[in-house]
Amino acid sequence: MKILVYYPFTPEQIAAFRTLAQQQGGHEILFAEDEASAVAHAGEVEVILGRFPPAVCAAAPKLRWIQSFSTGMDKFLFPEIIERDDVMISNVAGLYASQGAEHAWALLLALTRGITTSWDNQKQKKWGGGANIELAGSTLGLVGLGGFGMEMAKRAQGYNMTILAVDPVRTEKPEFVAELKPTNRENLHSLLARADVVMMACPLTQETYHLISTEELAAMKPTAYLINVTRGGIVDEPALVAALQNGQIAGAGLDVVEKEPLSPDSSLWDAPNLILTPHRAGASQHRPRMIFEYFLKNLERYLQGEKPIAVVDKRKGY
Incomplete structure (x- = not known):
């Protein structure tokens, strides 16, 4: 399985994702720094962690699970996701x-x-x-x-x-x-x-x-x-x-x-x-670490065959 990480994690955090993926079955982590590289990788991946713009999702026929970094899903549930019953999406409910x-x-x-x-x-x-x-x-x-x-x-x-x-x-x-x-x-x-x-x-x-x-x-x-x-x-x-x-x-x-x-x-x-105030309520000095730990934990669940935490009802929006 190939897993796309499209989020500004540190090199050490990316390494931790790679270690987990290897330990849980020899899976491969692909890292994208921008949308163009994410689209280039999308055709191979089953999982996307982080950002998932419409162009990336449309280019990912094997996609089965998305882990969003957001709690609110109103800006992310576009047709390329809602209409695909084979793709589930998790948010970070409660994290912020x-x-x-x-x-x-x-x-x-x-x-x-x-x-x-x-x-x-x-x-x-x-x-x-x-x-x-x-x-x-x-x-x-x-x-x-x-x-x-x-x-x-x-x-x-x-x-x-x-x-x-x-x-x-x-x-x-x-x-x-x-x-x-x-x-x-x-x-x-x-x-x-x-x-x-x-x-x-x-x-x-x-x-x-x-x-x-x-x-x-x-x-x-x-x-x-x-x-x-x-x-x-x-x-x-x-x-x-x-x-x-x-x-x-x-x-x-x-x-x-x-x-x-x-x-x-x-x-x-x-x-x-x-x-x-300019949409700062979710900000915290702890936020980067919290997102990393949440993503790592949910990825481990998925790789072990368990349902990820906080799967969203795509039609209800939460």
């Missing part, structure tokens, strides 16, 4: 959840404690601050209770928050979550109406595109905050800008937008009480 949750809380605390206002005042040598909202004892609403949602919920325990959640798959409620219901319009609107903070923790699919729009923002408390660090298309951006301008919600923090990078003409830049 810890740092993602930290980033969500960083955005929230910057909003509730007026950090950006204080920072602006500091640069002007002004002694003054902004909002002073205490989170302890408030209610957190989680839209999604997978890896990201669970990490967000764990951090909420430290603030003695009541945790409400909706999720389309999870049915077993963790002890520290007060309420878990299936994701539907009625349950979502009920959660939004009661939450002081709403954090998005769901993948972007056909069902979740613009899940938070005009009606949902209107259902939220005027004192509530919205945080999204997962995928930009989940939140209807014009509706969010209008809600912020009209004071329908207290503020929002976004690490993701629908079209990245954000256009200089976007109204998000000037929306009041909005903090934007």
